[in-house]
Amino acid sequence: MTRNPQVLFVASEAMPFVKTGGLADVAYALPKTLASLGVDVRVMLPRHAKIKQGYSDKLKTIATTTIALGWRSKYLGLQKMKLEGITYYFIDNEDYFGDAVYRGGDAENEQYLFFCKAVCEALALIDFDPDILHLNDWHTGMIPFLLKTQYAGRLKKDIRTLFTIHNIEFQGKMGFEVMQECLDVPEHYYTPEFIEAGGCANMMKAALVFADRISTVSRNYAYELMNGWFGKGLEGILSARRHEVCGIVNGIDTDTFDPQTDPSIAAHFSASDTTNKRSCKKALRDEFMLSTKLTTPILSMVSRLTEQKGMALVQHVLEELLCEDVAFILLGAGDAKYEDFFNYLAAKYPGRAGIFIGYNEDLAHRIYAGSDFLLMPSEFEPCGLSQMIAQRYGTLPIVRETGGLVDTVVPYNVYTGEGTGFAFSTFNAHDMLEAAKKALAVYRNKPVLRKLRKNAMLTDNGFLKSAGQYEALYKSMM
Ligand code: ADP
Numbered sequence: 001m002t003r004n005p006q007v008l009f010v011a012s013e014a015m016p017f018v019k020t021g022g023l024a025d026v027a028y029a030l031p032k033t034l035a036s037l038g039v040d041v042r043v044m045l046p047r048h049a050k051i052k053q054g055y056s057d058k059l060k061t062i063a064t065t066t067i068a069l070g071w072r073s074k075y076l077g078l079q080k081m082k083l084e085g086i087t088y089y090f091i092d093n094e095d096y097f098g099d100a101v102y103r104g105g106d107a108e109n110e111q112y113l114f115f116c117k118a119v120c121e122a123l124a125l126i127d128f129d130p131d132i133l134h135l136n137d138w139h140t141g142m143i144p145f146l147l148k149t150q151y152a153g154r155l156k157k158d159i160r161t162l163f164t165i166h167n168i169e170f171q172g173k174m175g176f177e178v179m180q181e182c183l184d185v186p187e188h189y190y191t192p193e194f195i196e197a198g199g200c201a202n203m204m205k206a207a208l209v210f211a212d213r214i215s216t217v218s219r220n221y222a223y224e225l226m227n228g229w230f231g232k233g234l235e236g237i238l239s240a241r242r243h244e245v246c247g248i249v250n251g252i253d254t255d256t257f258d259p260q261t262d263p264s265i266a267a268h269f270s271a272s273d274t275t276n277k278r279s280c281k282k283a284l285r286d287e288f289m290l291s292t293k294l295t296t297p298i299l300s301m302v303s304r305l306t307e308q309k310g311m312a313l314v315q316h317v318l319e320e321l322l323c324e325d326v327a328f329i330l331l332g333a334g335d336a337k338y339e340d341f342f343n344y345l346a347a348k349y350p351g352r353a354g355i356f357i358g359y360n361e362d363l364a365h366r367i368y369a370g371s372d373f374l375l376m377p378s379e380f381e382p383c384g385l386s387q388m389i390a391q392r393y394g395t396l397p398i399v400r401e402t403g404g405l406v407d408t409v410v411p412y413n414v415y416t417g418e419g420t421g422f423a424f425s426t427f428n429a430h431d432m433l434e435a436a437k438k439a440l441a442v443y444r445n446k447p448v449l450r451k452l453r454k455n456a457m458l459t460d461n462g463f464l465k466s467a468g469q470y471e472a473l474y475k476s477m478m
C-alpha cells in the first residue's frame with residue numbers, strides 16, 4: 001500500500017488570515033478536509049501585513065536568512081503557527097508583503113517571483129519534508145521550474161508538484177528581462193516550448209510546462225480550458241498535456257457557512273425548518289433600508305465587480321428587472337465603471353436597490369442567509385463558491401451555464417421538479433433576464449419554491465468527496 005503523502009500546500013492567500021477571493025476559501029477548507037482524512041498537509045503563505053491582528057501575534061519566527069533575487073540580497077524570515085491542527089508557514093519580507101496583497105503590474109510580478117524563490121529556499125529550513133508541493137495559481141508558478149532546474153539535486157527528496165489553476169485569466173505576464181533578472185532564468189528557456197507565451201515571459205505557462213500534474217477547480221472548466229477562448233492563450237500547452245490535467249470541483253467549508261450555527265446571521269435555520277430564514281430576510285431588508293414588502297423577493301449578488309462575473313449583462317438589464325416586484329442587493333468591489341453604475345442605481349431606486357461597495361465578510365453571510373435568489377451570470381467561472389454558499393443558505397442561484405456553475409447548480413426542471421437553482425446558457429443580457437423572471441415566477445409558487453430550497457440546502461457542497469480525489473491524485477504522483 002502506498003504510504004500517506006506529505007503535502008505542502010502553497011498559495012498567495014488563505015482564510016482566515018487574508019482573503020480577496022475564492023482561492024482563500026479553498027486554501028483553508030481543502031487542507032482542513034485533507035487533514036481530516038489523515039493526509040499530512042501543511043500550508044505555506046506570504047506573511048502579508050494584512051493578516052488579521054489576532055493571528056499575527058501568534059506567529060513564531062523559526063528561521064531567518066538572506067536570499068539572492070538577482071542582484072538583490074533580500075531578507076527571508078520564516079514564521080510558523082498552528083491553527084485547528086494545521087501547521088502554517090509564512091514567508092516574511094516586509095519589502096514585498098508589507099502592503100497590498102497584490103500590488104499590480106511588475107511590482108506584483110517581483111513580489112511573487114520572490115515568493116517562488118523563497119518557498120524553494122524554505123524547503124531546506126522547515127521541519128517538514130514534503131513529497132508533494134500543491135501549488136495554486138500563477139503566484140506560485142515558477143516553483144516547478146526552479147525545482148526542476150536550479151534546485152535539482154539540491155533537496156533531500158525528489159519533490160513532485162501539482163499545479164492547480166483557479167483562474168487562468170491571471171497569468172503573471174512580464175518582460176523576460178524582469179524574470180531573468182530576478183531568477184537568473186537562462187535565455188534558452190524563453191521560447192514557446194517553455195516559459196514564453198504571446199511575446200511575454202509567463203509564470204502560469206512555466207507552471208503548466210514544468211509541474212508534474214495539473215488540476216483545475218471543476219470538471220467542466222478542465223474541459224473548457226482546452227478551448228481557445230477559455231484557455232486565454234494557454235490552451236495549447238493544456239491540450240498537449242491533457243492526460244495530466246484533471247478537474248476536481250471545489251467545495252465550501254460547511255462549518256464557516258452553516259445556517260444552523262452562523263454567528264453573523266440574525267437567526268438560525270435548517271433544511272428541515274426554514275422559518276427563521278424569514279427573520280434573516282427581515283433583518284437584511286432593514287439593514288439595507290428596503291421599503292419593499294417582506295413578501296417581495298430579494299435578489300442579491302456578492303461578487304468582484306469585473307467582466308468575468310457578467311457585470312456587463314447586469315448593467316444592461318437590471319433596470320428592466322426592477323420593473324418586476326423584486327428588490328436588489330449587491331455587495332461587491334472592483335472596476336470603477338461598475339462601482340459607479342451600482343452607486344447610480346442606489347441613488348435612482350432608494351428602497352428597491354441596496355448597494356454596498358466594499359468587502360465585508362459578515363455582511364456577505366447576512367446576504368446569503370436573508371436573500372431569496374443569488375445572481376451569478378459569469379462570462380466564465382472556474383468553479384465559483386458563492387453559488388454553493390447561497391444553496392447552503394436556501395438562496396437559489398441564478399447562473400450562466402459555464403465552468404463550475406454547470407457542475408454545482410442543477411437547473412430547475414419544470415417537468416420533474418428537480419433543481420437547486422436556475423440557469424441560462426448564452427452570454428446574453430435578455431437570456432439572463434428571462435432566467436431571473438422564471439425564478440420570480442417560481443417564487444410565487446410556494447410548494448415549488450419550498451422544494452427547490454430544500455434541494456439546494458441538502459446538496460452536499462462540502463469538500464470531503466473532492467479532498468478524497470486530491471488524496472488519490474497525490475498518491476498516484478508518488
Ligand atoms: P472569485 O474567487 O472568482 O471571486 P468565488 O465565487 O470562487 O469567486 O469566491 C468568492 C468568495 O469571495 C466567496 O466566498 C464570496 O462570498 C466572497 N466575496 C466576494 N466579494 C465579496 C465582498 N465584496 N465582500 C465579502 N465577501 C466577498
Ligand code: GLC
Binds near residue numbers: 023382385
Ligand atoms: C477563482 C475563480 C473561482 C473559483 C476560485 C477558487 O477565483 O474565479 O471561480 O471558485 O478561484 O478556486
